Amino acid sequence: xxxxxxxxxxLEIATAALAGIPMDGLVDGFVEARAALERRSLxxxxxAELTGGGFTxxxxxxxxxxxxxxLSDEAGSEAQQGLAAVTRxxxxxxxxxxxxxxxxxxSREPDPVLDCRA
Amino acid sequence: xxxxxxxxxxxxxxxxxxxxxxxxxxSIASLPLKTLQNNEADILTKKTVLGSLNTAVDALGTSxxxxxxxAKNKALVAxxxxxxxxxxxxxxxxxxxxxxxSDITSVAKAASETSKIGYADANAxxxxxxxxxxxxxGAKSYGITLTxxxxxxxxxxxxxxxxxxxxxxxxLTTGTGLTPNYLSLSANSSGAAALQxxxxxxxxxxxxxxxxxxxxxxxxxxxxxxVSKTSNLVNDVVSGATFxxxxxxxxxxxxxxxxxxxxxxxxxxxxxxxxxxxxxxxxVGGQVGPAAGLLxxxxxxxxxxxxxxxxxxxxxxxxxxxxxxxxxxxxxDGKITFDTTVFTALSASQVNSAFDFFGSPGTGFxxxxxxxxxxTDPVTGLVKLQQDNYDQADKRIxxxxxxxxxxxxxxxxxxAAQLQAADALQAQLTxxxxxxxxxxxxxxxxxxxxxxx
Numbered sequence: 001x002x003x004x005x006x007x008x009x010x011l012e013i014a015t016a017a018l019a020g021i022p023m024d025g026l027v028d029g030f031v032e033a034r035a036a037l038e039r040r041s042l043x044x045x046x047x048a049e050l051t052g053g054g055f056t057x058x059x060x061x062x063x064x065x066x067x068x069x070x071l072s073d074e075a076g077s078e079a080q081q082g083l084a085a086v087t088r089x090x091x092x093x094x095x096x097x098x099x100x101x102x103x104x105x106x107s108r109e110p111d112p113v114l115d116c117r118a
Numbered sequence: 119x120x121x122x123x124x125x126x127x128x129x130x131x132x133x134x135x136x137x138x139x140x141x142x143x144x145s146i147a148s149l150p151l152k153t154l155q156n157n158e159a160d161i162l163t164k165k166t167v168l169g170s171l172n173t174a175v176d177a178l179g180t181s182x183x184x185x186x187x188x189a190k191n192k193a194l195v196a197x198x199x200x201x202x203x204x205x206x207x208x209x210x211x212x213x214x215x216x217x218x219x220s221d222i223t224s225v226a227k228a229a230s231e232t233s234k235i236g237y238a239d240a241n242a243x244x245x246x247x248x249x250x251x252x253x254x255x256g257a258k259s260y261g262i263t264l265t266x267x268x269x270x271x272x273x274x275x276x277x278x279x280x281x282x283x284x285x286x287x288x289x290l291t292t293g294t295g296l297t298p299n300y301l302s303l304s305a306n307s308s309g310a311a312a313l314q315x316x317x318x319x320x321x322x323x324x325x326x327x328x329x330x331x332x333x334x335x336x337x338x339x340x341x342x343x344x345v346s347k348t349s350n351l352v353n354d355v356v357s358g359a360t361f362x363x364x365x366x367x368x369x370x371x372x373x374x375x376x377x378x379x380x381x382x383x384x385x386x387x388x389x390x391x392x393x394x395x396x397x398x399x400x401x402v403g404g405q406v407g408p409a410a411g412l413l414x415x416x417x418x419x420x421x422x423x424x425x426x427x428x429x430x431x432x433x434x435x436x437x438x439x440x441x442x443x444x445x446x447x448x449x450x451d452g453k454i455t456f457d458t459t460v461f462t463a464l465s466a467s468q469v470n471s472a473f474d475f476f477g478s479p480g481t482g483f484x485x486x487x488x489x490x491x492x493x494t495d496p497v498t499g500l501v502k503l504q505q506d507n508y509d510q511a512d513k514r515i516x517x518x519x520x521x522x523x524x525x526x527x528x529x530x531x532x533x534a535a536q537l538q539a540a541d542a543l544q545a546q547l548t549x550x551x552x553x554x555x556x557x558x559x560x561x562x563x564x565x566x567x568x569x570x571x
Contacts, residue, residue: 069554
């Protein structure tokens, strides 16, 4: 197995792990999700380094690598959409809270800062 | 309190969109808060206004009851021709009268004696050779046995005081001489009762205390009739008048006690009533009309207005039939004025009729005080009930707020955590996709024909 094959296989394994991120329990499964993303980051970085300056391969190898990379890219995009859906759901809950708030006349001021950089 | 805008600070490219959504949600949420705050402020203001109104209502009711009391007592005032020797107050008299006090030969006083000798040590020197003493309070005697440990001044004092028979013993310490400690024995009330303390009552029977300050009754004549009282305060001889004997009289001297109507008492009561009436009109006026306060339309305000009208229009059945007959006029502004010249010009007969008009705290004009009591009664009054309602409403609001705040707090924490997690993962994934896309592009331009690495 060539270096490229090994790098692509590692990327595929790491990308497959994205599907295991528990979108319904993102807070509880955050550590595992973060670990999966870290592994994928390392795989992508390794691949980028391998395909950097001076890299050559046969047309067959290149076509196979492109196909496999596109599949990983699509899987990553799907994971992105999944996370965006989680965000939309959370914000929908927030809006629902506001409606409840308005209906019942609560007085609590919401926390003025939701700092997600932490 | 204005809402603080919610700030969402994320690291993903969606952060600004999140912020827009949150701003909108918080903006919507701020509407009920203001309403709620206004409602709560209104409740507090209503309670305050109601409290002020209650004070004014109570003051008017009290002034009306006072008019009834003055009328019931015929505005009688008690006076003494010699207040140095005899003072007098009206304690409920309902008719004029004059009494003569003479021959005050004794002023009531309480017995107060002291041990004939002093003792060296109040806690050790024996006071009784036999250990047996007998205390006499007037005609009653009480035996006391002193033991080795209590046969001293302090022990004797404690024994006497523990009897609780209307005499109090104390130890006096002069601080001079070899025997500086004495027993002081005093009757708890005035009256002709002797205090004696006999040592060895079955033997030598020696009185341990002096007989120099025995108690005495107040002795005098009322309208020539001899009276003897244990107290100088005499409230059970003349109905409705309480007088106090303060000194003895010369043999031929007399003191006159007079109960007579003083119309200025009634005038002052009417003046006070007018003042309180107008104060209440002002208080109610702030809650009616175009610039009415928060109590506009309130049942209590309407009730007070109705009661005010009944007061102003009250009709009696005697020579004095209305307030206007006494110089009290209702103005166009709803307030009343009191023309004292009209009142001063009333005859004695008309003043008596005025007493009938005002009645008593429970009858006639004075009976109107009950109407205001029904409003201000601290337990069953309308104001109390209304304030209880306000308190309950406030509690309901507070309870709702507490419950909702709990739910909101939990929801907010959860949403924030979800957003934070999603945003962090999103940022990382976006970065990965960028690198992956670049890798794809790079591979697209890679030359081929060489061996794979």
